[in-house]
Amino acid sequence: MRFVPSRPLVTVSLLGFAIFLLVGGLWLAGSFQSSELWIYDHLVRWRAGRGTTDPRIALVLLGDEDIGKYDYPLRDSKLAQLLETIEQDHPRAIGLDLYRDLPEPRDGSELAQLNAVLADNANIICIFLYREEANPFQIKPPAILIGSPDRIGFNNFASDDRTVRRGLIYLPDEYPSLAWQLARLYLGPEGVAPSSEGQFIRLGKSLFPPFSGNEGGYSRTPAPGYQFLFDFQGPKTFSTYSVAQVLTSRLSGAFQNKVVLIGGDSESAGDFFITPLGGNPPAPGVPGVLIHAQSVNQYLRAALDGDSPTTGLPIGWELALLFGWCALATGIGYFCHSFWSFSAALAACLLAMFGLAALLFLHHLWLASAGPGVGILFSAIGAKAYTAQIEARHRAALMHIFSRHVSGEVAKSIWAQRDEFTEGNRPRAQKLTATVLFTDLKNYSTISETLKPDDLMRWINECLGALARHVDRNGGFVNKYIGDSIMAIFGAPAPRATEEAIRRDAINAVCCAWDMKAEIKRLNDGWETRGLSRVGLRIGIYTGELMSGTIGDDERLEYTVIGDSVNTASRLEGHDKENTAAADSDCRILIGEPTFNLVKDRFEVELMGTTQLKGQKRLTPFYRIVGIKNVP
Numbered sequence: 001m002r003f004v005p006s007r008p009l010v011t012v013s014l015l016g017f018a019i020f021l022l023v024g025g026l027w028l029a030g031s032f033q034s035s036e037l038w039i040y041d042h043l044v045r046w047r048a049g050r051g052t053t054d055p056r057i058a059l060v061l062l063g064d065e066d067i068g069k070y071d072y073p074l075r076d077s078k079l080a081q082l083l084e085t086i087e088q089d090h091p092r093a094i095g096l097d098l099y100r101d102l103p104e105p106r107d108g109s110e111l112a113q114l115n116a117v118l119a120d121n122a123n124i125i126c127i128f129l130y131r132e133e134a135n136p137f138q139i140k141p142p143a144i145l146i147g148s149p150d151r152i153g154f155n156n157f158a159s160d161d162r163t164v165r166r167g168l169i170y171l172p173d174e175y176p177s178l179a180w181q182l183a184r185l186y187l188g189p190e191g192v193a194p195s196s197e198g199q200f201i202r203l204g205k206s207l208f209p210p211f212s213g214n215e216g217g218y219s220r221t222p223a224p225g226y227q228f229l230f231d232f233q234g235p236k237t238f239s240t241y242s243v244a245q246v247l248t249s250r251l252s253g254a255f256q257n258k259v260v261l262i263g264g265d266s267e268s269a270g271d272f273f274i275t276p277l278g279g280n281p282p283a284p285g286v287p288g289v290l291i292h293a294q295s296v297n298q299y300l301r302a303a304l305d306g307d308s309p310t311t312g313l314p315i316g317w318e319l320a321l322l323f324g325w326c327a328l329a330t331g332i333g334y335f336c337h338s339f340w341s342f343s344a345a346l347a348a349c350l351l352a353m354f355g356l357a358a359l360l361f362l363h364h365l366w367l368a369s370a371g372p373g374v375g376i377l378f379s380a381i382g383a384k385a386y387t388a389q390i391e392a393r394h395r396a397a398l399m400h401i402f403s404r405h406v407s408g409e410v411a412k413s414i415w416a417q418r419d420e421f422t423e424g425n426r427p428r429a430q431k432l433t434a435t436v437l438f439t440d441l442k443n444y445s446t447i448s449e450t451l452k453p454d455d456l457m458r459w460i461n462e463c464l465g466a467l468a469r470h471v472d473r474n475g476g477f478v479n480k481y482i483g484d485s486i487m488a489i490f491g492a493p494a495p496r497a498t499e500e501a502i503r504r505d506a507i508n509a510v511c512c513a514w515d516m517k518a519e520i521k522r523l524n525d526g527w528e529t530r531g532l533s534r535v536g537l538r539i540g541i542y543t544g545e546l547m548s549g550t551i552g553d554d555e556r557l558e559y560t561v562i563g564d565s566v567n568t569a570s571r572l573e574g575h576d577k578e579n580t581a582a583a584d585s586d587c588r589i590l591i592g593e594p595t596f597n598l599v600k601d602r603f604e605v606e607l608m609g610t611t612q613l614k615g616q617k618r619l620t621p622f623y624r625i626v627g628i629k630n631v632p
Contacts (some may be wrong), residue, residue: 008390009334012383016330019378020323027322027371028219028315035370036217037160041276043361044165044232048277052235054297056186058258059240059289060086061265062098066243072266074243076103076110080117082262085246087121089255093185094124095178095296097155097263097271097289101128101140115144122151125181130154130171153178155288158227163274166211167295169201171225179292182259183299192303201226204303215312216366229310231364232277234297238290259296263289310364322372325353329376333383346380429549433502434491435509435541435595436566437476438573439467439516441484442536450533459532460484463523467516467537474512475505479560485573488512489561492548506543506598510591510625513539514603517587524586536585540573542566542592568592572622575611589625596623603628 026032060082062074070078079100086094103111118124126145131138141152155178158166168177176184183203184194192204201208211227213220241251264271265287272285301307312318329349336342350373357369441463448456467486468478476490490512491505516537524534544565551558572590596605604627610619 008387012330012334012386015382015386016326016379019330019382020326020375023326023371023375023378024319024322026374027318027368030219030221032368032371032374033217033219033221034161036368037163037165039357039369040165040217040366041163043358043366044276046358047362048232048236053238054235054293054300055239056258056300057238057293057296058091058255058260059238059293060243060246060260060262061240061287061289062243062263063265067266069244073098073100073104075105076100076114078247079104080110080114082243082246083114083117083121083124086255086260086262087117087124089251089253091255091258091260092123092189093182093259094121095153095182095259095261095292096124096126097178097261097292098127099129099139100126100142115142118142118144118151123185125151125153125178125185127155127178128152130156130175132172136171136173136175149175150181153181155292157273157288157291158223159273160221163276164291165230165276166223166227167230167298169208169226169228175225177295179295179299182261182292183296183303186259186296186300187303190304203299205306206302206308208302208309209311214315216310217368217370218312229366230275230291230295231298231307231310232275232294233307234294234301236277238293259293261289261293261296263287263292265289308364310361310366312366312368318368321367322375325349325372326375326379329379330383333380333385334387336384337387342380342384346376349376349380429547430495431545431547432492432495433543433545434489434496434548434561434565435502435506435543436546436561436569437471437486437488437490437509437513438540438570439486439488440538440573442538442577443533444484444535447533447535463520463535466519466523470512470515470519474508474515476508476512480558487566487570492561493559502543503598506541506595507602509541509543510589510595510599510603513541513587513589513625514628517589521586534586537587538573538577539587539589540569540571540575540591541589541595542569542572543595543598544568544592568620571620575622584624590622591625593621593623596621601629 128141129139145151157164213223271288332345357367471488490509520537546561546563548561605623
């Protein structure tokens, strides 16, 4: 059987696709980048390494006490002494994260001493501040090293809203960073050297894919040179010494075979940055030399331990995921009818999306989540709002058909099971098994002849209204009033799925008839006191298959049932109208054999025989309800 989507499903699918296009466009335009980076910072903190130090890296920091003692900047002679002292411990590399573009003092009287140390020690890397390709040196390296590209490295950081999240290996013209130069010097004795693999850089056991500007939550971010994402999974602190400690203490072995970084740790130096791990205002930030150390640590872990850098999916895959989440959320809004199922499914969808993002982040893959989160919310709520509007319209139409005839409880059941028997805003034609009850008043003509029209109308409303209430109370609904008669149905419009449910409908119908018998006696007693004649009530009940559906156009719809079972119930009610036993003077209840088989353990019955009902050729057994059995 071929599936044909309904018009509301097509409409809500188009709505979900439109939301995908809107959210995708906003994501590509960078509207979610700030939110994505906020989530990224929390993921970084959650994933951050717990180690306290890296024995391969040591820091020598110029703090406030050192500045008070040695002045700032350090004199060339003092800096030369510091470098010579560290060199005596045979480090693999020294990174000088202090600008030395000018001599100190300015007259150059001590510059020769510093130049001699720099010339004699090829493992010392000095910094410069990169500006642009045409004029790369915004702040120059020491003059003696300008012609030695292997001895200098830039100390620029790529920042987003003053937060450092990306590292730099090279800038245009292939100027290397300070951290890259230091890592290269450390890894040389380990037999590891950087190499190119296509567009990637390989360093030992890991590849460094270039940052494209669209990784994870980034969108069209300028990415000059060769960038990557800091993982901040190394230690937050390293073995640290002050300048005074190095110059005045014997620190034998403290720097042997290590990468040593020398930098400022004073707010007055202004070399502080914000990272995902800290430094948010009003805190001063993280010293730049510490970020260089963490960068060196990431290079060493990547080369020697295989810790791959964090990357993102290509844009096409990110958009495909966004489309999938929007489609799933649209389905939630369309198929989850109740508030609680909708809320639970929406929450589960959001948790699944964020949980997947967190799990993959542990494996160094960053998925955008702010944009998909918005897409999920908008798609689900948009679909739910649309379907709620459609449901309200359908409910109004459905309740217009049934509300005058069924109890509130049955009406709720009809709406809850609407998918089983409705098509659009009307019940679909279908076969079901139900119990039909017909009533008719005996002596109605006699009463009507004695009453004025308005009095007659009040009398008939009083009578039929009182009888109809018992239909509601016993779980049926009044399908129609036919003059002084009532047609009621038990087991529709929602089809029954089990034999027990069909049996319960038959029992309810007979209970209703028994209640009507008591009701008509009460009414007769009241009418006698008012000088009115008594009337009799005939009831016919039959259980069987019938067809249900609506007749009429959209402006005037009526729900009804048709079939031989309906005709049989009507014939039972009208059978042998004039011959009524004295016990049935107020009310006679006749049931067909299918109904008898379903209710015989609950009611006392009397076989009346078989008869050929009017309009039928077969013989029909029928029974009279005598009483109710005392069922424990």
